[in-house]
Amino acid sequence: xxxxxxxxxxxxxxHFTRVVTTISKLTKTCVLRLNPDNLFFVLSGxxxxxxxxxxxxxxxANFFDEYQMEGVSPENNEICLELAPENxxxxxxxxxxxxxxxxxxxxxxxxxxxVCAELPxxxxxxxxxxHDVPVDVIPKRLWHEFKEPSVPDYDVSxxxxxxxxxxxxxxxxxxxxxxLVIEANMNGEMNLKIETxxxxxxxxxxxxxxxxxxxxxxxxxxxxxxxxxxxxxEARVDVRKLQQFLVGQQVNPSKSxxxxxxxxxxTSVTKVSPKAGGACPSLHPRYRPSECPPPDSAx
Amino acid sequence: MQCVVTGGNVKVLAKAIHSLSRIGDExxxxxxxxxxxLRSVNSxxxxxxxxxxxxxxxxxxxxxDGRNFRCKIAIKSVQSVFRSLATLEKTxxxxxxxxxxxxxxxxxxxxxxHGLLKTHNLSYQDSESLQAVFDKDTCTNEFRxxxxxxxxxxxxxxxxxxxxxxxxxxxxxxxxxxxEDETERSxxxxxxxxxxxxxFDHFVVKTPNSVTFCLKEFRGLLxxxxxxxxxxxxxxxxxxxxxxxxxxxGVLEGNFVLATLSDDPSLPKNKSKGAHxxxxxxxDDFMNDDMDSYLIAMDTSVASGPSTAGPSASTLTDPCTxxxxxxxxxxxxxxxEEEEEMEDGSDRPPxxxxxxxxxxxxxxPSPKISTQPVTTQEVxxxxxxxxx
Numbered sequence: 001x002x003x004x005x006x007x008x009x010x011x012x013x014x015h016f017t018r019v020v021t022t023i024s025k026l027t028k029t030c031v032l033r034l035n036p037d038n039l040f041f042v043l044s045g046x047x048x049x050x051x052x053x054x055x056x057x058x059x060x061a062n063f064f065d066e067y068q069m070e071g072v073s074p075e076n077n078e079i080c081l082e083l084a085p086e087n088x089x090x091x092x093x094x095x096x097x098x099x100x101x102x103x104x105x106x107x108x109x110x111x112x113x114x115v116c117a118e119l120p121x122x123x124x125x126x127x128x129x130x131h132d133v134p135v136d137v138i139p140k141r142l143w144h145e146f147k148e149p150s151v152p153d154y155d156v157s158x159x160x161x162x163x164x165x166x167x168x169x170x171x172x173x174x175x176x177x178x179x180l181v182i183e184a185n186m187n188g189e190m191n192l193k194i195e196t197x198x199x200x201x202x203x204x205x206x207x208x209x210x211x212x213x214x215x216x217x218x219x220x221x222x223x224x225x226x227x228x229x230x231x232x233x234e235a236r237v238d239v240r241k242l243q244q245f246l247v248g249q250q251v252n253p254s255k256s257x258x259x260x261x262x263x264x265x266x267t268s269v270t271k272v273s274p275k276a277g278g279a280c281p282s283l284h285p286r287y288r289p290s291e292c293p294p295p296d297s298a299x
Numbered sequence: 300m301q302c303v304v305t306g307g308n309v310k311v312l313a314k315a316i317h318s319l320s321r322i323g324d325e326x327x328x329x330x331x332x333x334x335x336x337l338r339s340v341n342s343x344x345x346x347x348x349x350x351x352x353x354x355x356x357x358x359x360x361x362x363x364d365g366r367n368f369r370c371k372i373a374i375k376s377v378q379s380v381f382r383s384l385a386t387l388e389k390t391x392x393x394x395x396x397x398x399x400x401x402x403x404x405x406x407x408x409x410x411x412x413h414g415l416l417k418t419h420n421l422s423y424q425d426s427e428s429l430q431a432v433f434d435k436d437t438c439t440n441e442f443r444x445x446x447x448x449x450x451x452x453x454x455x456x457x458x459x460x461x462x463x464x465x466x467x468x469x470x471x472x473x474x475x476x477x478x479e480d481e482t483e484r485s486x487x488x489x490x491x492x493x494x495x496x497x498x499f500d501h502f503v504v505k506t507p508n509s510v511t512f513c514l515k516e517f518r519g520l521l522x523x524x525x526x527x528x529x530x531x532x533x534x535x536x537x538x539x540x541x542x543x544x545x546x547x548x549g550v551l552e553g554n555f556v557l558a559t560l561s562d563d564p565s566l567p568k569n570k571s572k573g574a575h576x577x578x579x580x581x582x583d584d585f586m587n588d589d590m591d592s593y594l595i596a597m598d599t600s601v602a603s604g605p606s607t608a609g610p611s612a613s614t615l616t617d618p619c620t621x622x623x624x625x626x627x628x629x630x631x632x633x634x635x636e637e638e639e640e641m642e643d644g645s646d647r648p649p650x651x652x653x654x655x656x657x658x659x660x661x662x663x664p665s666p667k668i669s670t671q672p673v674t675t676q677e678v679x680x681x682x683x684x685x686x687x
Contacts, residue, residue, distance in 0.1 A: 129455050131489070
């Protein structure tokens with residue numbers, strides 16, 4: 001098992017840092033999966049973390065100037081690590097002006113993801129800083145828990161208004177209730193609702209647009225096609241989980257999307273990074289495990 | 300006592316007080332012949348800081364004749380006098396510090412723009428003189444760097460981190476976070492930074508070594524050094540003896556004395572001879588050791604006036620006076636202790652031990668010690684030799 005990557009470009013480093021920081025705001029621990037083409041940050045929905053799951057796919061070529069890896073075996077050319085994204089984020093944040101950053105899998109006092117940066121100095125010799133982020137290597141028999149979620153046929157998919165706007169609304173609503181109802185239809189309308197014994201609050205959004213699902217896409221022939229465009233699909237989500245997702249935003253998505261699937265009463269929120277094929281973390285707050293469309297199909 | 304500070308020096312004074320507030324809760328004020336000394340010590344007495352502002356720093360400086368005045372004030376209240384450092388520079392033209400003996404108050408008067416006058420009357424307590432005895436000139440490792448270099452260095456460590464370990468070799472300095480025990484090590488992120496000697500203005504290593512000390516107080520000094528853009532000097536010998544950080548320019552001198560961990564089993568690179576020496580058979584008076592030999596120096600200053608001003612002045616300004624022999628005594632004491640600690644290390648005593656710097660009020664001094672500060676140190680050395 002070997003891994004070594006090198007980032008030279010400052011913009012790439014900065015972008016990678018923002019992705020990791022966003023993830024660190026969502027979860028204390030997550031799984032980093034590495035294969036020859038991609039990096040994945042994965043949080044699989046378990047009861048322990050409130051059923052929130054996350055799938056973030058980064059194409060290594062968009063970030064790394066050098067990227068070498070050797071998985072557990074030629075057939076399973078992957079590495080699966082559990083780490084605290086907070087550590088990685090902190091390590092990356094302090095080295096934003098680095099000349100180059102190497103990320104390596106190392107065996108020190110424990111298995112570590114070592115972030116090693118060469119910092120500019122006034123002297124002839126660069127300053128070198130290394131951060132050893134402890135990781136747990138996940139054995140192959142557990143890998144199946146961190147597979148890419150498959151795509152259900154959503155009842156409704158809708159583009160979200162700027163996340164900042166939603167955040168402002170959700171921040172207020174949080175004080176009124178623990179649960180919030182998101183409802184949306186295929187006519188570009190979405191409402192955020194709070195309903196308690198004392199008060200009902202609804203914020204209406206319109207003209208948001210619905211992502212087109214191509215003919216060959218998995219949505220073809222699904223419930224979306226036959227739906228009345230004005231009929232609302234609704235899902236109830238934990239306000240705090242939704243807020244946590246909104247607070248940590250640092251990726252500045254060009255588009256974000258919410259899909260709902262009535263039968264499982266689930267919602268998934270997908271963000272698409274400005275850099276095509278770049279960072280696409282998605283979050284699924286819900287009560288029962290469900291899936292969201294692969295981010296690239298929404299791009 | 301009456302001091303008048305004008306112009307940009309008001310901000311310098313304010314910054315000094317802010318960085319002292321990182322150390323302890325009380326500010327010890329002592330007007331001396333050679334300037335106004337402001338000092339602070341932390342509750343566990345493992346960190347001590349002193350700023351000495353020379354008479355030239357002030358536009359007027361006068362101290363009472365005949366009797367020695369010194370006091371301590373809650374540092375929070377002094378800080379509130381100099382709240383909002385940003386506006387201080389723009390608005391305050393002059394600051395008077397005056398002792399009002401009728402009312403027993405120390406009066407800070409800020410003369411601001413447009414004739415605005417702000418007066419703070421602070422109550423104080425009489426205190427003993429606070430003086431750590433240290434001698435940076437005998438330290439074998441000596442560094443000086445621009446504040447920016449060190450600020451950029453500590454920026455890599457999280458604010459919550461308590462201690463850093465500094466390791467030096469002939470050409471390099473490594474700074475890494477100190478993690479207590481093995482279980483934590485497997486969870487905590489380890490950060491290591493390597494600085495080349497030519498990043499420093501001055502880099503002398505005679506004994507390659509590594510010391511662990513508190514980061515919070517170090518940051519306190521850096522805040523001051525950065526704002527006044529003064530190079531920071533660092534002096535240390537070996538684990539267990541204090542690290543001294545100082546800034547100086549013509550009219551002021553700041554010294555931060557921080558205790559270092561006496562024994563650091565987590566460091567494989569520790570080249571200290573003492574740490575690897577074969578264990579000598581010490582008795583089980585581990586606790587007694589704590590009391591006596593961890594104490595670096597003690598100056599309770601029951602002795603009057605001039606004798607208290609004497610030692611502090613000489614430690615702060617005179618490079619090598621009578622301090623030298625005592626310092627040697629001290630060093631020897633510590634290295635002996637090192638061996639004892641290694642031995643004790645086998646059955647794992649608490650491995651985090653900062654040596655306190657002085658105990659004027661914490662430990663009742665023995666009658667021998669309390670009379671004369673100078674004999675203090677000699678007694679101290681011979682005492683611990685007796686024990687080992």
